[in-house]
Amino acid sequence: MTRAAEELGVTHGAISRQVRLLEDTFGTPLMMRSQSGLVPTEAGAALARRLSRGFREIEAGVDLLRADAGGVLDVSCLGTFTLRWLIPRLGRFATAHPGIEVRLTQSDAPCDFSRGRYDVAIRVTDHDLPEGAHVTPLFAERFGPVLSPALAERLALRGPADLSRAPRLWARTRPGAWADWGARSGVAVPEGGTAYEHFYFLLEAAAAGLGIAIAPEPHVADDLAAGRLVAPFGFLPSGLSYVAVRRSDAPRKARVFCDWIGREAAG
Template sequence: MRRLPPLSAVRVFEAAARHGNFTRAAEELGMTQAAVSYQIKLLEERLGAPLFRRDKRKVVLTEAGARAAPQITRAFDAIDSAFANVRAEDEGLLVISTSNTFANAWLAWRLGSFQMAHPEMAVRLETSDALVNLEGGEVDCAIRAGRGDWPGLAPDLLLPIDFTPMVSPAFLDRHGPLQPADLLRLPLISPHDPWWTVWLREAGVDVPDGPLRPGVRLDSQAHEGHAAIAAQGVAMLTPFFWRNDLAEGRLVRPFEQISTRGYAYWFVAPVGRRNQPKIKRFREWLLAEIGRERPVPVLESYSARQA
């Protein structure tokens, strides 16, 4: 039999510990500050130990409180995740988060085939370059750019991120043939991007410190590529995303050199929910779809890491 203190008081303690402030905890829980103080007092009396030290206008966790708080927060996260799983399954809704670049340059063009293969499931794609919290259950899975080392998430490698300058044929006709050093004087699309400095220095160009030059700043590679197609300048792009435009002559690669910073796109889901049926179906579809276009090394997958 569990000897649990009142869960209402534990909930108040978790919020107060997380905020470090009774007033903000009260606002989150829809209570008065006096009610929060009362619940904390009840819990301390039940445990026979103080959990907070009152210090003028602020409260500070005691040693006992500091030991308990992280475990209680994890327990509430687990409870929230458990019920989020039930809600999501009952609704038959798969929510996917990814960056603007990956959505616009690849996923949005293909996601309909997954939806058609699973008509019983609603699919919502959320695009943002900010990292979303996958533990709360509001988003089921994500496609992220990085090194695949996010705590609590199971990653599967999708696509290494590399990059090289690209231009339209019309732009090249006006300014070519080009040498790497010529890029320092030509209009660049998103010149603030650190990829420019990496590529130029690997090409042997002496690049001064600081911004390369003023230029148009766009918020995703998808927009940058379309600006390059419109002959607005030189864009630093990932060849995989633009291979059709290269093959059909809308874009040209002036140089053979391709650089990388060691990042990749990864499919990620919380470890405990990775094999939830709807997430598993989408992961398998995604790996197969992108594998037909660019094979993924098996040893980089989460499954191989756990073997």
């Protein structure tokens, strides 16, 4: 009785009067006294179970409406993609949807909504996606060698085979990038090169003229446009794709974000 009064913001006596009123209305006792204090009768316990389920449904409906109206949207995203592609474009989303705050977390683990605390996941299709999830295609991945304009001028590259004359850079998170590109382009690629712990470090090293890196086009699109990097031999399809994934019952703000990022990718 005391806890009920505190939760509802009324007096203990008011709760007692409401219980008596309910008992008069239904014509049966809902509470009884025992050695341990006041406890529900069988009828009172049954009524409480059913009403509790109803109140939970009401609360869930209110929470869903509140979530749809805006608030925080948790997005799990690949680290380098977040830094190099998503963040530079998020200002446009914030302008178009000021009521939705996008909160980013970094992950390249398989998407699992039953474990991850996020509304949307942006992933590369190198593993299975959750069954029943809604998938928004972004773009097919294309990858190729990139380097600084100064290093490209110094090497005077005439064809892909000339890449063997320059230091090769690679990331530990994607150790087979050079071999994959060599197999798809028909170019023999020697082993070795300088390894970097993260892809972001790799791209900064390439922009600084330390060597040539194999990079996905979305990760370097802005650098190419700004002239920090060049891709002398273009990009080839890697066989992978970038997608935005959300639960089928995700709130409206998740659908709004996925529709927006799909349009950004198409552009």
